[in-house]
Amino acid sequence: MSQKSQKLDVKGAGYGGTSTAIKRARVAADDRQGVVTGRRLVPTYVWFMLPGLILYVMFFIGPMFDAFRLSFYDWPGVGTTMHFVGLRNFANAFGDAEVYTALWHNAQFFIIVFILQNTVGLGLALLLHARLPGYQIYRTILYLPSILSLIVTGFIWELMLNPQIGLLNPLLQAMGLGALQRAWLGDPSITLIVVILVQAWQWMGLPMVVYLAGLQSIPHEVTEAATIDGASRWQVLVRITFPLLAAPFTILTVFCFIAMFRVFDIVYVLGGPLGEPDGSTTTLGTVILEYAFGGLGGSGAANALPQMSYAMAIGVLSYILLGVVAGGIMLVLRRREISFG
Amino acid sequence: MTETVGTVAVTGGTAAATTQEGADSGVTRRDFLRAAAGTTAALATGAALPAVAQASSIAVPPLVHPKAKIQLTMWHAKPELRPNYQKVIDAFHADYPDIQITQTPKVSGTYVQLVHTAMAAGELPDIFDQPDSGPTYRIDARSGQFLDLTRRAPMAKNLVAVAREQDFIGNKLWEVSWGRYTVVMMYNKRLLKKFGLEPPVDWADWKAQCKKILAAGTIPISMAGDGSIDAFFFTELATAALGRKGFDGLVNGTVKWTSPPILETMQFLIDLMPYYQPGFLATRYADSKALFATEKVVYFEAGSADVPGFKNINPNLEIGVFPFPPPHKGGQTVTLSGLDETMAGNPKTKYPDAVGAFMNWCCTPKGGALCSAAINLSPVVKGVNPPTTFPELKEIISFSQNDFPVWYAVDAIAPGFNVWAQQGQGLFTKRLTPMQLAQLLQKQSDAARKAG
Numbered sequence: 125m126s127q128k129s130q131k132l133d134v135k136g137a138g139y140g141g142t143s144t145a146i147k148r149a150r151v152a153a154d155d156r157q158g159v160v161t162g163r164r165l166v167p168t169y170v171w172f173m174l175p176g177l178i179l180y181v182m183f184f185i186g187p188m189f190d191a192f193r194l195s196f197y198d199w200p201g202v203g204t205t206m207h208f209v210g211l212r213n214f215a216n217a218f219g220d221a222e223v224y225t226a227l228w229h230n231a232q233f234f235i236i237v238f239i240l241q242n243t244v245g246l247g248l249a250l251l252l253h254a255r256l257p258g259y260q261i262y263r264t265i266l267y268l269p270s271i272l273s274l275i276v277t278g279f280i281w282e283l284m285l286n287p288q289i290g291l292l293n294p295l296l297q298a299m300g301l302g303a304l305q306r307a308w309l310g311d312p313s314i315t316l317i318v319v320i321l322v323q324a325w326q327w328m329g330l331p332m333v334v335y336l337a338g339l340q341s342i343p344h345e346v347t348e349a350a351t352i353d354g355a356s357r358w359q360v361l362v363r364i365t366f367p368l369l370a371a372p373f374t375i376l377t378v379f380c381f382i383a384m385f386r387v388f389d390i391v392y393v394l395g396g397p398l399g400e401p402d403g404s405t406t407t408l409g410t411v412i413l414e415y416a417f418g419g420l421g422g423s424g425a426a427n428a429l430p431q432m433s434y435a436m437a438i439g440v441l442s443y444i445l446l447g448v449v450a451g452g453i454m455l456v457l458r459r460r461e462i463s464f465g
Numbered sequence: 466m467t468e469t470v471g472t473v474a475v476t477g478g479t480a481a482a483t484t485q486e487g488a489d490s491g492v493t494r495r496d497f498l499r500a501a502a503g504t505t506a507a508l509a510t511g512a513a514l515p516a517v518a519q520a521s522s523i524a525v526p527p528l529v530h531p532k533a534k535i536q537l538t539m540w541h542a543k544p545e546l547r548p549n550y551q552k553v554i555d556a557f558h559a560d561y562p563d564i565q566i567t568q569t570p571k572v573s574g575t576y577v578q579l580v581h582t583a584m585a586a587g588e589l590p591d592i593f594d595q596p597d598s599g600p601t602y603r604i605d606a607r608s609g610q611f612l613d614l615t616r617r618a619p620m621a622k623n624l625v626a627v628a629r630e631q632d633f634i635g636n637k638l639w640e641v642s643w644g645r646y647t648v649v650m651m652y653n654k655r656l657l658k659k660f661g662l663e664p665p666v667d668w669a670d671w672k673a674q675c676k677k678i679l680a681a682g683t684i685p686i687s688m689a690g691d692g693s694i695d696a697f698f699f700t701e702l703a704t705a706a707l708g709r710k711g712f713d714g715l716v717n718g719t720v721k722w723t724s725p726p727i728l729e730t731m732q733f734l735i736d737l738m739p740y741y742q743p744g745f746l747a748t749r750y751a752d753s754k755a756l757f758a759t760e761k762v763v764y765f766e767a768g769s770a771d772v773p774g775f776k777n778i779n780p781n782l783e784i785g786v787f788p789f790p791p792p793h794k795g796g797q798t799v800t801l802s803g804l805d806e807t808m809a810g811n812p813k814t815k816y817p818d819a820v821g822a823f824m825n826w827c828c829t830p831k832g833g834a835l836c837s838a839a840i841n842l843s844p845v846v847k848g849v850n851p852p853t854t855f856p857e858l859k860e861i862i863s864f865s866q867n868d869f870p871v872w873y874a875v876d877a878i879a880p881g882f883n884v885w886a887q888q889g890q891g892l893f894t895k896r897l898t899p900m901q902l903a904q905l906l907q908k909q910s911d912a913a914r915k916a917g
Binding site for chain 1 (some may be wrong): 517521577578581585597601604605607608609610690691742743744745746747748749753756761779886887888890891893894896
């Protein structure tokens with residue numbers, strides 16, 4: 125019996141050959157490994173995946189199904205008394221103005237961060253791609269916010285934006301821009317934008333590196349040929365480079381959508397659990413938290429009756445919404461990838 | 466083609482995979498990878514399961530008196546007072562040598578969720594500071610989340626009226642309070658003297674004082690607009706405006722939330738806006754306390770439980786206190802009091818009588834004095850003198866003749882309080898007029914009354 129490892133021979137199948145041929149080749153390779161009992165070997169990658177899969181099922185899939193089940197009850201989250209109420213929680217969610225307000229805030233998160241990632245993020249990637257002196261240092265510095273914990277980011281910015289002890293207002297004053305001083309986290313007309321910009325600041329490292337990787341995979345000859353043919357730098361960017369970044373664009377758009385509709389940490393730190401000031405920074409995450417644990421604004425409101433089942437219903441609806449919309453985005457953008465590919 | 470794999474030894478009691486050079490001997494790279502992956506999978510799963518089980522069980526620190534026959538566990542949300550709690554525990558152990566309690570302080574910010582989660586999972590400790598009050602407390606009690614202490618803590622008859630009203634539901638006792646906090650208006654004595662002022666006697670006087678203080682370049686009032694201090698401030702001023710008769714009327718439903726005293730209170734809070742610190746809507750409770758402790762403001766609405774914290778930050782802080790003044794001269798000043806550190810027992814505890822013994826001991830004069838001293842609050846056991854750690858506490862108690870319960874602990878008006886905590890900022894952002902907010906409060910109150 126040979127102990128030699130064998131390369132999987134797919135010559136017969138060819139690239140993109142039939143799955144049957146590939147399966148046959150694999151079985152043959154396994155046979156050459158010395159399978160004498162006739163049992164098919166479990167692929168090695170399955171063993172590596174197993175621990176993570178078990179934990180994932182225990183801590184995500186299981187609770188997810190249980191949350192779905194509990195969303196059909198009227199369980200407050202304390203005590204054991206609960207009654208089956210069918211779709212009442214879902215119907216209430218569809219009529220809840222607070223949910224729609226939060227959804228709109230999440231949409232604003234997505235729109236603004238999407239625009240910034242495709243302008244600022246792409247711009248930074250282009251600058252880094254140009255390999256200007258010191259670009260490696262800049263790349264590291266620019267990526268640093270992305271590796272910071274969201275909670276830490278929130279606390280840092282909360283301190284910087286504090287009207288009494290913060291950095292921003294004194295800085296504006298020192299620059300002669302005292303008129304721009306604001307209660308950045310205390311003015312309902314601007315706080316949401318401020319929180320979104322903080323989130324964007326933390327997020328920007330990811331689009332930057334993804335676009336950079338995409339730029340580095342574009343052959344030089346393509347852009348050189350366009351330049352030789354008389355295309356301006358802007359035309360090369362818009363007509364050649366950006367279309368060839370279709371795949372990174374798809375990934376980043378989907379990630380951005382999911383992340384911005386799941387945003388919670390930074391909003392919780394900067395805006396508080398009730399989306400202060402005056403509910404101007406509520407998101408789906410804070411609304412779910414508020415309903416699940418009965419409102420957390422100060423010691424008094426902590427005793428507002430929790431509605432855990434209702435919160436779970438909102439969570440289920442969010443999950444479905446995110447899945448459907450993200451899937452739709454991917455479908456549409458994949459066609460764009462193929463057309464540009 | 467053979468591949469050469471070096472010798473590998475996996476330490477820690479796991480399987481060792483060894484390969485040799487040369488063809489047709491030892492284990493191939495594929496075999497080694499399979500063995501390593503399988504071992505890792507088994508180890509990770511094996512390690513994860515007890516870790517999961519342990520995560521759901523109570524983390525118990527090392528036992529202080531391991532020889533005690535009965536070991537009880539206790540949770541509370543004041544890690545900064547751990548030594549104080551240990552004094553209480555040690556004093557109880559001296560009286561009950563067979564019972565040992567081990568405390569596990571938890572982070573206060575997430576304590577409510579922790580307890581609720583433990584309740585749902587059936588993983589509560591034997592004794593715990595139960596964080597709910599008002600309607601939620603009643604739901605917990607009715608659904609059997611607490612140990613029935615009625616016959617186990619007969620000394621609960623020693624509790625003062627306000628504690629008995631909250632700890633008992635009907636004739637059944639579900640929790641035992643350790644102390645009572647009283648909310649008053651605190652002021653910086655040094656700053657107020659600097660401006661040549663005395664505590665205000667009514668609202669017009671107060672506004673005039675604030676104007677003078679602001680003109681001198683100091684922030685008059687520290688306000689947390691996040692639904693904490695602003696909500697309390699509203700209830701205190703509204704109580705002063707309503708008086709005893711009006712307050713009772715609000716509780717029994719004969720006085721509406723849209724009544725003139727409530728609207729007048731809301732307008733007063735709006736009138737005071739220029740005198741709060743900039744960005745007060747984004748100021749959290751802890752930050753607003755820090756402003757007062759660091760002497761950046763003159764006035765701050767605070768409770769007796771806050772005094773030790775202020776002194777901790779700034780031992781030189783000279784704190785004066787006064788009860789909430791009425792809107793007009795001739796009215797009565799008021800204070801509001803609530804219970805703190807309300808201990809409940811796990812209904813599934815293995816030692817219900819031991820838990821009951823502890824709760825009963827807390828209601829004795831000795832236990833009551835130690836418990837209230839541990840948390841620096843006024844005692845809730847009759848005949849017990851308040852702790853003398855801070856002189857301000859004595860002053861607060863002397864002002865508490867016209868004392869009312871905190872609104873969130875009164876079932877009939879708790880819903881209104883909660884709505885204010887969530888919507889009250891709309892008053893300051895002009896999203897809501899006083900009448901609109903009052904109508905929201907009335908609507909919530911009516912709905913809660915109807916639901917019973």
